Amino acid sequence: MNAALVASLVLLWLVVLVLAGVTLALARQVGVLFERVAPAGALVLPAGPAVGAAAPVLRVEALDGTTRVIGESRPDGRSTLLLFVSPSCPVCKELLPAVRSMRDAERRRVEVVLASDGVRAEHESFVERERLSRIPYVISPALGVTYRVGKLPWAVLIDAEGIVRAKGLVNTREHLESLLEAQALGVPSIQDHLDALERSVGGSAA
Amino acid sequence: MDPVLVLVVRSFTALVLLLAAAHKLRDLEGFRRILGAYRLLPAAAEPVAARLVPALELGCALLLLAGWPGGGALVAALLALYALAIGANLLRGRRDLDCGCGGPGSRQPIAGWMILRNAVLALCALGTVVPLEARGWAWLDGVTVLAGPLALVALYAAVERLGANRVVARQLRGAP
Helix, strand or coil, X not given: CHHHHHHHHHHHHHHHHHHHHHHHHHHHHHHHHHHHCCCCCCECCCCCCXXXXXXXXXXXXXXXXXXXXXXXXXXXXXXXXXXXXXXXXXXXXXXXXXXXXXXXXXXXXXXXXXXXXXXXXXXXXXXXXXXXXXXXEEECHHHHHHCCCXXXXXXEEECCCCEEEEEEECCCHHHHHXXXXXXXXXXXCHHXXXXXXXXXXXXXXX | CCHHHHHHHHHHHHHHHHHHHHHHHHCHHHHHHHHXXXXXXXXXXXXXXXXXXXHHHHHHHHHHHHCCHHHHHHXXXXXXXXXXXXXXXXXXXXXXXXXXXXXXXXXXXXCCHHHHHHHHHHHHHHHHHCCCCCCXXXXXXXXXXXXXXXXXXXXXXXHHHHHHHHHHHHHHHCCC
């Protein structure tokens, strides 16, 4: 019995030592990650309505036959995330799981609206294939032209007052979230935020 | 109290002090600047104090390891002094002040939890004054005395590091 206790205690001490070392190493690595891997924001191109400007008010037709007005102020206080996609764009397809989870997680803050143009039947089969029926889907060539969408998937975040708060090319979930983050921080883009941060840190060090 | 427990806690405190002294001695000039930023000493006293503090830490750690009963009280007094310096600056509203706790590389602003941390360390050091229970030594006690302080020091460093990480993360998120 005594020998068993001794053996197990020695083993436990070894394990505790290794675990404490591992915890320390992990804490250091997390620190390095925070310092080196700054968040990546959506790529902002200058074309289209600028961030901070009023969004053009457009009446568009949704896939389910209803009519929606994009860009006017919303009484429910939510923002509109306009996401331009196309059934033929592979990156859009990869982004859809992120869009679905974001729609659920940010439901109280943001309404996600998918936007596209082209042949109606293609969109209907796209919605069915990708199980998008719960997300509003509007078809309007005018919308893409107004926002000067050149690359897909392109996202525009319009706040409840109808002001464009963030926009950009969103290739990943991180890009998509950066738009909401930019709105929450009150900056045009995450890149602007990081630049400002770097300037302030550099300034205090000097 | 069991002598092994007291020895483990005492050695842990001594190791923390040794490490603190080591990183201050490696960058005396940097420590003088940190000390100056605390704005508690006249400028003329800074170079002397910058050498005196690591020397005190080193001396206290050795006394503690040697088991001199007064060592614990000395260490507790030193830690209380640090806590006072941090508390005074927190009361002045200076939350951007580099603590100087984590060595030259880490920039970690002072915070309220550091006062609590110092109190815990001081309690560990005061373990020297507790009357010891007389008992025989087994070789297993040797394992405990070797591994215990090392594990505690690693965990202490991890907690410090996580505190510093939190500051960086908060900066990235844009809070002041």
